[in-house]
Amino acid sequence: MSNGSTDEGSTEGAAPGPQTQQHPEPRGRDPWLRFAVTFAVLAVASELVYYGVALESPIFKSYLAALARANGFLLGLVVDGVSVHGTRITSSFFSVEIARGCDAYRICALLSSAIIAFPAPVRTKAWGLVLGLLWLNMLNFVRIITLFFIGGHFYAHFQDSHEIYFPVFLIVMTVAAWIVFVRRATRDAFGPEPDAL
Secondary structure (H helix, E strand, O other), rough: OOOOOOOOOOOOOOOOOOOOOOOOHHHHHOHHHHHHHHHHHHHHHHHHHHHHHHOOOOHHHHHHHHHHHHHHHHOOOOOOOOOOOOOOOEEEOOEEEOOOOOOOHHHHHHHHHHHOOOOOHHHHHHHHHHHHHHHHHHHHHHHHHHHHHHHHHHHHHHHHHHHHHHHHHHHHHHHHHHHHHHHHHHHHHHHOOOOOO
């Protein structure tokens, strides 16, 4: 009988097999870094277009006039004697001028830049853009009409409402629209979160 000390089935002392090493992904491929850079570029470009091209263009002036007509029509449903002359809405109750800053261009451009830059499927981005822009433009209509009534009933609060309260409100609503889009886009990509136990 053999009484050897070597056990053929033993793996003790065996050389470890090759181990795969995970190398960190290069920073240039980080989707969040790419999002931040793309968003910054688009946002700056939209500002350059707004101040360098859009403000003095006939198209932008026609847009302001169309915005005045649309708001004048809505106001005429509840206020007597509303008329629109160019970009000015007048009545015996109050008058407002639809000028630069009364448009929703900048908040729409900001939201659009964020949605386009976000790493999501094209279809999700398209729906986000359509619904987000409709939402912000609707809020801009609400802002103009509300300011009209504030000016007629509470004129002492008109300037603060126009320059402080409503701009802050629209920024908050823009951020809210962005959060809703991100939640929807990430839910589509990764599925709904599991129910808590």
